[in-house]
Amino acid sequence: MYHPRELYPSLGPSYRLGPPQPGADSSFAPALAESYRYPDLDPPKLDCFLSGIEAAPRTLAAPPPLPPLPPALGAEPPPPAPPEALHSLPGVILSLENRDLWKEFNSVGTEMIITKAGRRMFPACRVSVTGLDPEARYLFLLDVVPVDGARYRWQGRRWEPSGKAEPRLPDRVYIHPDSPATGAHWMRQPVSFHRVKLTNSTLDPHGHLILHSMHKYQPRIHLVRAAQLCSQHWGGVASFRFPETTFISVTAYQNPRITQLKIAANPFAKGFRENGRNCKRERDARVKRKLRGPEPVATGAYGSGDAPGGPCDSTLSGDVRESDPEQAPASREAAPAPAPPCGGPSAEAYLLHPAAFHGAPGHLPTRTPSFPEAADSGRPAPYSAAFLELQPGPAGSGYPAAAPPASFAPHFLQGGPFPLPYPGPGAYLDVGSKPMY
DNA sequence: TCACCTATCACCTTTGAATGGA
DNA sequence: ATCCATTCAAAGGTGATAGGTG
Numbered sequence: 001m002y003h004p005r006e007l008y009p010s011l012g013p014s015y016r017l018g019p020p021q022p023g024a025d026s027s028f029a030p031a032l033a034e035s036y037r038y039p040d041l042d043p044p045k046l047d048c049f050l051s052g053i054e055a056a057p058r059t060l061a062a063p064p065p066l067p068p069l070p071p072a073l074g075a076e077p078p079p080p081a082p083p084e085a086l087h088s089l090p091g092v093i094l095s096l097e098n099r100d101l102w103k104e105f106n107s108v109g110t111e112m113i114i115t116k117a118g119r120r121m122f123p124a125c126r127v128s129v130t131g132l133d134p135e136a137r138y139l140f141l142l143d144v145v146p147v148d149g150a151r152y153r154w155q156g157r158r159w160e161p162s163g164k165a166e167p168r169l170p171d172r173v174y175i176h177p178d179s180p181a182t183g184a185h186w187m188r189q190p191v192s193f194h195r196v197k198l199t200n201s202t203l204d205p206h207g208h209l210i211l212h213s214m215h216k217y218q219p220r221i222h223l224v225r226a227a228q229l230c231s232q233h234w235g236g237v238a239s240f241r242f243p244e245t246t247f248i249s250v251t252a253y254q255n256p257r258i259t260q261l262k263i264a265a266n267p268f269a270k271g272f273r274e275n276g277r278n279c280k281r282e283r284d285a286r287v288k289r290k291l292r293g294p295e296p297v298a299t300g301a302y303g304s305g306d307a308p309g310g311p312c313d314s315t316l317s318g319d320v321r322e323s324d325p326e327q328a329p330a331s332r333e334a335a336p337a338p339a340p341p342c343g344g345p346s347a348e349a350y351l352l353h354p355a356a357f358h359g360a361p362g363h364l365p366t367r368t369p370s371f372p373e374a375a376d377s378g379r380p381a382p383y384s385a386a387f388l389e390l391q392p393g394p395a396g397s398g399y400p401a402a403a404p405p406a407s408f409a410p411h412f413l414q415g416g417p418f419p420l421p422y423p424g425p426g427a428y429l430d431v432g433s434k435p436m437y
Numbered sequence: 438t439c440a441c442c443t444a445t446c447a448c449c450t451t452t453g454a455a456t457g458g459a
Numbered sequence: 460a461t462c463c464a465t466t467c468a469a470a471g472g473t474g475a476t477a478g479g480t481g
Binding site: 251 | 447448449450
């Protein structure tokens with residue numbers, strides 16, 4: 001995955017968004033009635049999409065307060081709260097499909113591994129949506145924002161703040177591979193973001209979401225009405241976040257209970273379950289065999305059921321989920337989806353080529369030699385993802401100071417048309433108007 | 438010394454191509 | 460020729476662990 005910056009060096013080191021272009025597309029209904037301002041600790045990444053749009057912003061009479069931060073994860077689960085939503089898409093409702101799983105993790109204090117190469121989230125955000133116009137097309141986006149300005153530390157039994165957060169990292173947005181798709185498509189089945197990857201590599205070339213380790217984050221899901229990825233104008237935005245999806249990013253699990261939960265719930269970690277060959281008992285046995293020197297391979301040593309010794313301590317007894325609901329949508333999503341409504345490029349093509357978000361023509365190759373994925377793998381990745389890297393807010397780098405209650409950054413504003421996230425040359429904006437490769 | 442990060446490992450699931458039968 | 464089910468291998472995801480770094 002190439003970052004747009006690498007694809008379009010001529011555009012400079014970043015993509016600053018320009019004001020909406022004249023000659024607004026009237027393919028969408030006129031501006032919805034309300035503009036929204038929203039209190040947020042995070043300067044909205046998508047604001048840069050919307051700069052210059054807010055002709056007459058209005059604030060909500062009673063902006064919803066942010067949920068109080070628990071003093072430490074793991075001590076007490078935060079009280080259940082409805083998902084917070086920013087709506088300029090009336091009637092659109094998003095619900096977290098795997099809420100129970102998230103709640104289970106949240107009650108312990110969710111941790112997400114981040115690695116240089118990128119690590120998937122588990123649990124992943126999986127949502128179902130209702131209230132969309134079945135005919136209209138939408139984009140699903142996901143981003144992750146810091147919850148506060150603190151760094152955290154595992155103190156043996158709980159997470160506690162320990163100092164100030166690291167400077168803000170580049171904001172990136174994950175675009176769901178099916179985007180854009182019709183409302184009917186999105187409502188047909190749950191929408192899973194299980195392919196999102198998190199990294200701590202600030203120079204990450206793959207477009208993964210960049211996080212600091214030992215910081216607390218909150219995923220957000222955005223729904224954007226747009227005729228196509230390459231549409232010049234967007235027709236409304238709704239943003240959602242679910243309090244139970246808050247997590248702390250780590251490079252190695254700190255809370256053993258989280259490790260147990262992950263092993264129990266994640267099918268990829270099946271090998272670490274009690275009956276797996278990679279459980280602690282087996283690993284210890286392998287180490288002993290190694291120390292003693294080569295031995296004939298014992299047949300039937302695994303899963304015989306009569307192996308000596310107690311249960312492995314790396315598993316969560318009685319909580320093994322053989323059919324993991326988390327992975328169920330994967331197969332559904334991998335199943336042939338309706339052709340992307342953009343006509344030419346498939347969703348995958350968009351995702352392999354972030355530039356396609358500008359409106360790449362349909363004859364894009366699915367992969368170019370310049371892609372690192374192609375170099376080390378002769379097999380095409382079944383899916384990748386598209387990301388947008390956005391300009392930091394006006395505050396620049398560094399965490400925003402705790403926003404005063406009365407100060408609301410303009411968030412998702414209705415009143416389109418929305419400019420493309422990448423202003424680029426006009427040729428980038430129209431499908432087929434100019435080949436980019 | 439400590440906290441944190443990274444590379445590597447073995448095991449597992451997922452994925453898609455190949456194959457064969459209906 | 461088409462469809463479907465099965466098989467297989469490669470890719471990729473997982474936590475554990477040892478060693479490195481500041």
